[in-house]
Amino acid sequence: MANPGTSTDPGTSTETRTPTPTPTSTRAAVLTAHGEPLTLQRIPLPETLEPGAALVRIHCATLCGTDIEIWSGKMSFPGMLPMVLGHEMVGEVVALGPDTRDALGRALSVGDRIGWSESTCGECFGCTVLREPVACSKRGYGFLQRSDVPPYATAGLADYAYVTPGAVKLLIPDEVTDTWAAMAGCAAKTVLRAFHRAGGVRPGSRVVVQGSGALGIFATAVAHLSGAGTVITVGAPAERLAVARRFGADHVVDIADGSDATVQRVLDLTDGQGADLIVDVAGAPSVGPEALAMAAQRGTFVVVGSTGPVGEPVALSTIMGKELTVVGSLNGDISDYYRAIEFFRSFADRLPWDELFSAPVGLAEASQKVAAMAGLGEIKAVIDPRIG
Numbered sequence: 001m002a003n004p005g006t007s008t009d010p011g012t013s014t015e016t017r018t019p020t021p022t023p024t025s026t027r028a029a030v031l032t033a034h035g036e037p038l039t040l041q042r043i044p045l046p047e048t049l050e051p052g053a054a055l056v057r058i059h060c061a062t063l064c065g066t067d068i069e070i071w072s073g074k075m076s077f078p079g080m081l082p083m084v085l086g087h088e089m090v091g092e093v094v095a096l097g098p099d100t101r102d103a104l105g106r107a108l109s110v111g112d113r114i115g116w117s118e119s120t121c122g123e124c125f126g127c128t129v130l131r132e133p134v135a136c137s138k139r140g141y142g143f144l145q146r147s148d149v150p151p152y153a154t155a156g157l158a159d160y161a162y163v164t165p166g167a168v169k170l171l172i173p174d175e176v177t178d179t180w181a182a183m184a185g186c187a188a189k190t191v192l193r194a195f196h197r198a199g200g201v202r203p204g205s206r207v208v209v210q211g212s213g214a215l216g217i218f219a220t221a222v223a224h225l226s227g228a229g230t231v232i233t234v235g236a237p238a239e240r241l242a243v244a245r246r247f248g249a250d251h252v253v254d255i256a257d258g259s260d261a262t263v264q265r266v267l268d269l270t271d272g273q274g275a276d277l278i279v280d281v282a283g284a285p286s287v288g289p290e291a292l293a294m295a296a297q298r299g300t301f302v303v304v305g306s307t308g309p310v311g312e313p314v315a316l317s318t319i320m321g322k323e324l325t326v327v328g329s330l331n332g333d334i335s336d337y338y339r340a341i342e343f344f345r346s347f348a349d350r351l352p353w354d355e356l357f358s359a360p361v362g363l364a365e366a367s368q369k370v371a372a373m374a375g376l377g378e379i380k381a382v383i384d385p386r387i388g
Helices: 065-072 178-197 214-225 238-246 259-269 287-294 316-321 334-346 363-374
Strands: 025-031 039-044 054-062 089-096 113-119 160-163 167-171 206-210 230-235 251-254 275-280 295-303 325-328
Touching (some): 054 113, 054 178, 065 363, 089 160, 089 178, 113 178, 113 334, 167 334, 178 214, 178 334, 206 287, 214 230, 214 275, 230 238, 230 259, 238 251, 251 259, 259 287, 275 287, 287 295, 287 316
Parallel strands (some): 206 230, 206 275, 230 251, 295 325
Antiparallel strands (some): 054 089, 054 160, 089 113, 113 167
């Protein structure tokens, strides 16, 4: 016998369903002091969703080198703590403010899987005159939001994240996995923007990638898939250089022997000519002088990884004498994010992308993963708050 008030015809059911309540708080792994373990806390969520905003249940967050620099204190500014780390994330929409759409104007619905990029104001000189989102003077990342003031939770190391109206949202196609989509939110889009800023890869050219972390290995893959004739990845440790080979490096150079040996090895591998394109995703102080020394005549050096300490001086006479092009590239915007998603969709079967990611863990193990990445023990740690 059917329950009272419930039709046995599934097409004409009159059963009353109670809507799932919107969460008003969330667990989060909070950074309260640089270099210290993250603490699991429950922090509030905004009571009302603004027009254009969304509340998302995090499926996964992938840790980025910036997260590690913030945790360690290498990247710090007054008043930033306490905060929730994680700015590469993807999740499922559980609630929406009025008229919330993605970057392409598509209306979003509860249950949609989305990723999102940093927020921009749309009003400053960078937004209106330069029309360059990365130049927004009020550009907001999840990790720039203190966890003790509204809107509290906008980053990835939490069960739920509040996606602000100014954050650019993007529906994620089914073919792109959660980890790929999360990585596209910073690491992948940053690399693709750097190649675009440098003018791309000329087919058959010689490309050197300085760095063998997640960005370096992805940059190696981009150079390989773009038709470079020779791809050389410079970095350490040996295990990461082995991964770089699987992602398209024709040669690898271990930096353990020092700058002079690194430069000489690259010159030897390029018949003494040097590299046509050098991509810095390492940020070590020595990358500038090394890049100029290993660059070919009229080569291009794109600087994208040097966010850390002041680099060693470079010889302007070398830039002049070799007629080099030096290009700076800062992170990426929604166009780069969209292209990163499409890159993974287009080249899904070309390279073993999943090798970049560690096995996912829950929020309780986020601190261990941060420490492991800081010690170069993992390339790309994955936090899935639904675990545990």
